[in-house]
Amino acid sequence: MQHYPEGTLYVVATPIGNLADISLRALHVLHLANVIACEDTRHTQGLLRQYGIEKTLLAVHEHNEAEAAVGVIERLQRGERVAYVSDAGTPAVSDPGARLVAAVRAAGLAIMPLPGASSVTTALSAAGISGDSGFIFAGFLPSKAGERDQAVVGLQGEARAVVILEAPHRIEALAQAMTPLGDRLVTIGRELTKQFEEIATVAASAFPAWLAGSPQRTRGEFALVLHPAAQALPQDDGSRVLGLLLEQLPLKTAVKLAADITGAPRNDLYETALKLKKAGNE
Incomplete structure (x- = not known):
């Protein structure tokens, strides 16, 4: 069983929607914490009530994060366990929390992330x-x-x-x-x-x-x-695919399919097809 030391900032992921997506470990730490720092106290209070948790809440959001970090560090230095949650998902990923974590790390204090839901x-x-x-x-x-x-x-x-x-x-x-x-x-x-x-x-x-x-x-x-941009295959691959298709299909159809398959420019493939047809007729 993992140890949950005092004087540690616990960065806790919470559900992005479905309340059942909370982890057992997150619930354990939220119960264990001396105080919970959060992005929005009203939102987090409502969330915690769903799990039967009553805790003192500290507001740590994008507008006061640097200043609020000082108070969190003081609590950690006194040996308290502080959990930090954002409104939904994993803190410090497009949510507040990064500056708090950086300040706690700079103070030489421990940080423990609890993974979970993330959009x-x-x-x-x-x-x-x-x-x-x-x-x-x-x-x-x-x-x-x-x-x-x-x-x-x-x-x-x-x-x-x-x-x-x-x-x-x-x-x-x-x-x-x-x-x-x-x-x-x-x-x-x-x-x-x-x-x-x-x-x-x-x-x-x-x-x-x-x-x-x-x-x-x-x-x-x-x-x-x-999605990743389609990557054109090397021209040699385009020519090889085109040659195989020309054995079974009309020229225009083969060119279109070769372009779709390889991503090679259709005009280049058309010129290649004409040369292959000409070479085949000689």
């Missing part, structure tokens, strides 16, 4: 993307239109999957900004783990139309996974 990994697990390509976490893109558009342009050449978070009042603007990404797939996770959870994978160009398909689709919190 990032939840969305990735539903996207069906091979882990070989890796992924990056972009979080919330800029709220200003010009900066957001520029950020999306920067993703066009990204070969890895990209996880993006968005709030309901900005999701339509984000969907519109992503349309230049064309056929690149986007897995949309809306209200993940909650009653009205919805998961869909569409082309980026079709994202606005998907949202418009139901008035419910602009409600709730979003976790998006932009």
